[in-house]
Amino acid sequence: MQATYATPTKSQSNQIPGEEGVFIFVLIDMMVFAVLFASYAFERKKNIELFNQSQELLSVGIGTVNTLILLTSSWFIVLSIRALQRQRRRAALVFLALTLFTGFMFIVSKGFEYQDKFAAGVSMLTNDYYMFYFMMTGLHLVHVCIGMIALGILFTKIKNGTAGEHALESGATYWHMVDLLWIFIFPLLYVFR
Amino acid sequence: MLNFITLREALVWLLLVTATIITWQVAEGEPLTNLSRTLLVAVSAFKVRLVIRQFMQLRSMPRPWQVAFDGWIMLAASIILIGFHST
Numbered sequence: 001m002q003a004t005y006a007t008p009t010k011s012q013s014n015q016i017p018g019e020e021g022v023f024i025f026v027l028i029d030m031m032v033f034a035v036l037f038a039s040y041a042f043e044r045k046k047n048i049e050l051f052n053q054s055q056e057l058l059s060v061g062i063g064t065v066n067t068l069i070l071l072t073s074s075w076f077i078v079l080s081i082r083a084l085q086r087q088r089r090r091a092a093l094v095f096l097a098l099t100l101f102t103g104f105m106f107i108v109s110k111g112f113e114y115q116d117k118f119a120a121g122v123s124m125l126t127n128d129y130y131m132f133y134f135m136m137t138g139l140h141l142v143h144v145c146i147g148m149i150a151l152g153i154l155f156t157k158i159k160n161g162t163a164g165e166h167a168l169e170s171g172a173t174y175w176h177m178v179d180l181l182w183i184f185i186f187p188l189l190y191v192f193r
Numbered sequence: 194m195l196n197f198i199t200l201r202e203a204l205v206w207l208l209l210v211t212a213t214i215i216t217w218q219v220a221e222g223e224p225l226t227n228l229s230r231t232l233l234v235a236v237s238a239f240k241v242r243l244v245i246r247q248f249m250q251l252r253s254m255p256r257p258w259q260v261a262f263d264g265w266i267m268l269a270a271s272i273i274l275i276g277f278h279s280t
Contacts, residue, residue: 016258017250027261034269041276064217068210074248075206082197091197169250176249180241184269187237191220192230192277 018169026177029143033181036139037188040132047128052193054129057120062113063190066106070179073102077151077172084165089158092168096155099175103148110141133189140185143178150174205247212236230277238270 016023044051080095117123117130124134154171157163216233219225225233245262246252252259 015253015255017253023254023258027265030265030269034265034272037269037272038276041272044276060217060220064213067213071206071209071213071244074244075202078202078248079198082199082202086197088197091195173249176244179248180244183237183240183244184273187216187220187233188273191216191233192225192273 018166018171018173022170022173026173029177030181033136033139033184036132036136037184040136040188043128043132050127051129054127054133055190055193057117057122058133058190059113060190062109063186066109067182067186069102069106069109070182073099073106074176074179076102077168077175081165081168081172084158084168089161093155093159096151096158096168100148100151100155103144103151103175106144107141107148110137136185136189140178140181143181147171147175147178202247205243209240209243212240227278231274234270234274237273238266241266241269 076095076099080092080099083089083091083095114134122130124131150171154163154168158168216236219229219233223229242263245266246259251262
């Protein structure tokens with residue numbers, strides 16, 4: 001009986017999905033956010049009343065919806081990778097398009113949220129709480145936008161056959177980082193008081 | 194058809210969604226205490242670890258990478274817990 005062996009792909013042989021450099025970048029980026037979390041917690045201790053009062057304008061429901069959108073988006077990109085691994089390029093593109101769509105939904109919901117704050121006369125300069133709110137959510141939103149551009153480029157390249165699983169795994173690593181950062185930002189800014 | 198959808202990853206997504214809804218319900222209820230805050234931070238840390246290990250596929254990566262990401266989770270969770278601990 002003849003045994004058959006599957007040729008290991010690059011990502012299987014070194015057990016790192018996508019480029020290792022992306023993981024280094026992601027970890028550094030996560031450390032930057034950890035410093036922001038610490039600054040927020042430190043400044044809050046100086047004026048707890050102001051932070052608690054300002055936080056009341058935020059909707060925990062909207063924060064929850066934001067979280068659900070990003071969690072679903074993360075799952076969609078995993079499905080896109082799985083489809084590509086099974087040579088199902090069309091299905092991979094469908095799930096990548098769904099990932100982009102959920103990312104777009106997150107941007108739109110943040111747009112409405114900011115508009116709501118501006119309408120209430122609140123801006124980054126209002127007080128320290130809102131400075132942190134706009135800085136942290138704004139920096140996170142910039143990461144979402146960068147991820148959308150990268151995934152958009154990947155979509156085109158996968159469609160043309162010039163990029164494959166390895167590139168998509170790298171894009172997914174970044175996209176999951178956007179998701180996991182929000183998982184901590186949500187309780188920090190919206191829930192805890 | 195959709196045979197690339199694994200039950201494991203679907204369950205991970207369902208667990209993440211459930212944990213988020215529970216957090217929302219707790220947040221909309223009684224004022225938070227040190228205990229409820231600790232539990233919510235633990236839930237958030239658990240969610241982040243699920244995303245990192247299951248979606249980011251860190252569970253198949255070399256050990257130093259896993260330690261580095263677990264270290265970040267511990268750091269971020271500790272910062273939030275210490276920052277919000279009321280005496």
